[in-house]
Amino acid sequence: MRGFAQSEYELRLARAQKLMAAHDLSAMLLTTEAEIRYFTGFLTRFWESPSRAWYLVVPATGKPVAVIPSIGAALMAQTWVDDIRTWRAPDPADDGISLLADTLNEIAGTGRIGIPSGPETYLRVPQSDWGWIKSGTFGQFVPDSGITARLRAVKSDAEIAKIETACTIAGRAFDRVPQIAAQGRALSAVFRDFQRLLLEEGADWVPYLAGGADRDGYGDVISPAADRPLAQGDVLMLDTGAVFDGYFCDYDRNFAIGPASAIARDAHARLIDAVNAAADIARPGTTAAELFHAMNKVVTGGAGGSDAGRLGHGLGMQLTEGMSLIAADPTVLAAGMVLTLEPGIDTVDGRIMVHEENIVITPDGCRFLSPRAGPDMVVIE
Numbered sequence: 558m559r560g561f562a563q564s565e566y567e568l569r570l571a572r573a574q575k576l577m578a579a580h581d582l583s584a585m586l587l588t589t590e591a592e593i594r595y596f597t598g599f600l601t602r603f604w605e606s607p608s609r610a611w612y613l614v615v616p617a618t619g620k621p622v623a624v625i626p627s628i629g630a631a632l633m634a635q636t637w638v639d640d641i642r643t644w645r646a647p648d649p650a651d652d653g654i655s656l657l658a659d660t661l662n663e664i665a666g667t668g669r670i671g672i673p674s675g676p677e678t679y680l681r682v683p684q685s686d687w688g689w690i691k692s693g694t695f696g697q698f699v700p701d702s703g704i705t706a707r708l709r710a711v712k713s714d715a716e717i718a719k720i721e722t723a724c725t726i727a728g729r730a731f732d733r734v735p736q737i738a739a740q741g742r743a744l745s746a747v748f749r750d751f752q753r754l755l756l757e758e759g760a761d762w763v764p765y766l767a768g769g770a771d772r773d774g775y776g777d778v779i780s781p782a783a784d785r786p787l788a789q790g791d792v793l794m795l796d797t798g799a800v801f802d803g804y805f806c807d808y809d810r811n812f813a814i815g816p817a818s819a820i821a822r823d824a825h826a827r828l829i830d831a832v833n834a835a836a837d838i839a840r841p842g843t844t845a846a847e848l849f850h851a852m853n854k855v856v857t858g859g860a861g862g863s864d865a866g867r868l869g870h871g872l873g874m875q876l877t878e879g880m881s882l883i884a885a886d887p888t889v890l891a892a893g894m895v896l897t898l899e900p901g902i903d904t905v906d907g908r909i910m911v912h913e914e915n916i917v918i919t920p921d922g923c924r925f926l927s928p929r930a931g932p933d934m935v936v937i938e
Contacts, residue, residue, distance in 0.1 A: 558715075559802055560598055560600075560802070561598060561715055562715075563637045565713060565715055566596065566597070566598060566637050567637075568713075569595065569596060569708060570596060570615070570620070570621065572708055573585070573596070573615060573704055573705070573708060574615075574616075574617060574618065576702070576704045576707070576708075577615070577617055577671065577704065578617065580671070580701075580702045580704070581668075581669055582617065582668070582669050582670070582671040582699075582701065582704075583616075583617050583664070583665035583666065583668025583669055583670060583696060584614055584615060584616050584617065584661060584664050584665040584668070584670045584671070584696070585614070585615040585670070585671040585672070585701055585704065585705070586612065586613075586614060586615075586661065586670055586671070586672050586698070587612070587613040587614075587615065587673070587705065588610065588611065588612055588613075588680050588681040588682055589673075589678075589679065589681050590604040590611075590681075591709070591874045591875050591878070592613070592673060592705055593611060593613045593623075594803060594874065595705070595708070595709055595874065596613060596615060596621050597613065597621060597623065597633070597636045597637070597638050598636045598637065599623075599629070599632065599633055599636055599638075600802075600803045601629070601632055602762070603628075603629070608646075608647050609626045609628070609646045609647055609652075610626075610646070610652060610653055610681065610682055610683070610686065611624075611625050611626070611629070611681070612624040612625065612653065612657050612660075614657075614660055614661060614664055614665075616664045616665075617665075617668075620637070620638065620639065620640065621638055621640075622638075622640040622641075622642065622660055622664065623638050623640065623641045623642065624642045624643075624653060624656055624657045624660050625641065625642075625643055625653075626643065626644065626645070626646035626647075626653070627643040627644060627645050627646070628646070629643075630643050642656055642660060643656075644656050652683075652686060654686055654689045654690055654693065655693065657690060658689075658690055658693035658694050661694045661695075661696060662693075662694060662695045662696070665694075665695075665696040666695060666696060667695045667696055667697075668696050668697075669696060669697050669699050670694070670696045670697065670698050670699065671699055671700065671701030671702065671704065672698055672699070672700065672701055673701050673705050673706065674700035674701060675700075675703045675706050676706075677706075677877075677878060677879070678705075678706065706878075706879060709873060709874065709878065709879070710871060710878075710879045710880070710891075710894055711891055711892070711893040711894055712873060712893045712894070712895050712917070713893070716804065716873065716895075717893070717895065717917050717926070719801055719802050719803070719804040720804045720805070720806060720872065720873065720895055720915070720917075720926055721917075721926045722759075722801045722802070722804075723760070723799055723800060723801040723804055723805060723806035724806040724808065724915055724926045724927045724928070725928070726755065726758045726759040726760050726799060726801060726806070727755060727758075727760070727797050727799050727806045727808065727927070728927065728928040729758040729759075730751065730754040730755045730757075730758045730760075730797070730799075731795070731810045731928075733754050733758075734747075734751065734754075734793075734795065734810070734812060734935070734937070735812075735935070735937050736754075737750035737751060737754065738787060738793055738812060738814070738937050739787065739814075739937060740786075740787055740788060740789055740814055740815065741786045741787065741788075742786060742787050743783075743784045743785065743786050743787075744768075744769075744770050744782045744783055744784070744785055744786075744787060744793075745781075745782040745783060745784050747770075747782070747787070747793070747795075748766060748768065748782040748795075751766065751795055751797070752766055755797060755799045759801065760799040760800060760801060761800050761801055761802065761803075762799075762800050763797065763798070763799050763800070764798055764800060764805075764876070765796075765797065765798030765799075765805075765807070765876050766795070766796070766797050766798070767779055767795075767796045767809075768782065768793070768794045768795040768796050768809070769793075769794055770785070770787055770791045770792065770793040770794070770814070771791055771792070771908055772788070772790045772791055772792075772818075772908075773790070773792060773818055773820045773821050773824075773904045773905050773906075773908060774792055774821065774824070774904035774905065774908030774909050774910045775792065775794055775908055775909065775910070776907060776908060776909075777909070778794065778796060778901075778909075778911055787814045788814065789814055789815035789816075790814065790815060790818060791813075791814040791815075792811055792812070792813060792814070792817070792821050792910060792934070793811070793812040793813075793814055793937070794809055794810070794811045794812075794910070794911065795809060795810060795812075796808070796809035796911075796913060797809070798876040803874060804873060804874060805872060805873065805874070805875065805876050806872075806915055806926070806927065807872050807876055807877070807897050807913065807915060808897065808913040808914055808915050808927040809911065809912065809913045810930060810935070811825055811910060811912065811934050812934060812935050812936075812937050813934045813935070813936045813937065814937055815936070815937075815938060816936060817934055817936065820904055820905060821904065821910070821934070822933070822934070824902050824904050824910045825910060825912070825932065825933070825934050826932040826933075827855060827856060827902055828856065828900050828901075828902055828910060828911070828912035829912060829930065829931065829932045830855050830932075831851075831852040831853075831855035831856050831868075831898075831900035831902075831912075832852070832898045832900060832912060832914050834851040834852060834854070834855050835848045835851045835852045835868075835869075835882075835898045835900075836898065836914075836916060836923055836925070837851075838851055839890065839898075839916060839918060839922065839923035840890065840918065840919075840921060840922045840923065841889075841890055841891050841892050841918060841920065842889060842890065843889075843890045844886070844887055844888060844889055844890065845880045845881065845882050845883070845886035845887070845888040845890070846882075846883070846884050846885065846886050846887060848868070848869065848882050848890075848898070849867070849868050849869075849882045849883055849884055849886070850884065852868045852869075852882070852898065852900040853868065853884075853900075855900070856900045856901065856902045857902075861884070866881075866883065867881040867882050867883045867899075868882045868883075868898070868899055868900050868901070869881075869882035869896055869897045869898045869899040869900075869913075870882065870896060870897055870899070871894065871895065871896050871897075872895045872896055872897055872915060873895055879894075879896075880894075880896065882896070882898070882899070890918045891918060892918050892919055892920045893917070893918065894917070894918045895915065895916070895917045895918075895926065896915070896916060896918075897913050897914065897915055897916075898913065898914050898915075898916060899911060899912070899913040899914075900912060912930065913927075914927045914929065914930070915927040
């Protein structure tokens with residue numbers, strides 16, 4: 558099923574409003590793609606354009622109110638939101654400022670208006686406009702006490718199904734990598750073809766693709782693909798954040814170009830062991846920090862991780878969201894949380910290898926959403 562039943566949004570709203578009451582919030586103001594889509598189902602790639610601001614007001618009672626550019630009215634009307642207030646944007650003189658202020662004053666009065674303010678949150682509003690919004694609003698803007706982030710962290714069964722579908726699509730594309738990768742083929746060409754495979758297998762789009770290739774590992778995992786041809790002895794890594802119906806997968810696979818060296822084989826096996834060590838303890842009540850330590854013990858002997866900074870993260874409507882698997886993250890896992898396990902290991906000469914899987918926390922443990930990799934790399938002759 559594309560999208561969600563209206564009952565999904567009604568439940569999200571009811572949970573949000575219960576938490577809002579507990580924190581004495583008269584409204585919440587949301588401005589980012591994921592936050593607005595979470596409460597409305599408004600799915601569009603038009604967010605790639607930074608020219609327009611978009612607002613959603615979540616009241617203490619009743620349905621959300623959209624305050625958006627008129628270009629988005631027709632699509633928003635296809636969601637369950639029926640109070641849609643628009644202006645012609647962009648408008649340098651008043652880019653929705655007075656319309657938003659009037660809406661907040663109507664809904665919240667002089668009450669407290671929560672805005673997302675925890676890790677990985679931001680206001681998608683021009684700084685000058687934000688000053689005018691505050692000056693024209695009767696209420697007080699305060700942190701939202703992590704309400705939206707807390708709700709998004711625990712996925713419904715319907716959300717988990719979409720993430721698993723994205724993982725399955727990527728798995729089929731990974732199975733076809735030997736069709737597009739070979740000695741002498743440029744890494745940049747492999748990247749382009751892998752995106753094509755993902756789309757052919759059912760991805761809606763591929764916002765994120767990373768990877769690398771070199772002998773016994775790769776220098777990093779965020780650089781654009783070079784035109785360097787693949788050579789025997791290389792380890793090719795592809796890491797995809799493909800999207801299905803607004804939800805991401807995020808995992809990678811390593812491939813040996815020709816027979817893998819003992820160094821590469823051992824590193825890959827240890828990465829799988831690290832993932833397994835974390836999966837063995839991943840259950841409600843375990844902390845993000847404990848998952849970090851389980852993997853770090855395998856890949857570094859407890860030395861403190863790698864320069865990547867973390868060994869996994871939350872996953873869902875965004876490629877990364879919520880928790881980070883680091884020693885300092887006390888997040889307690891709960892059933893329905895979806896996350897990545899992403900250990901890395903140094904190999905030789907400043908090179909690394911990484912491995913990533915996607916899991917969901919269940920009432921009594923965890924379940925792999927990505928097709929689980931074995932200890933041996935696929936060899937491409």
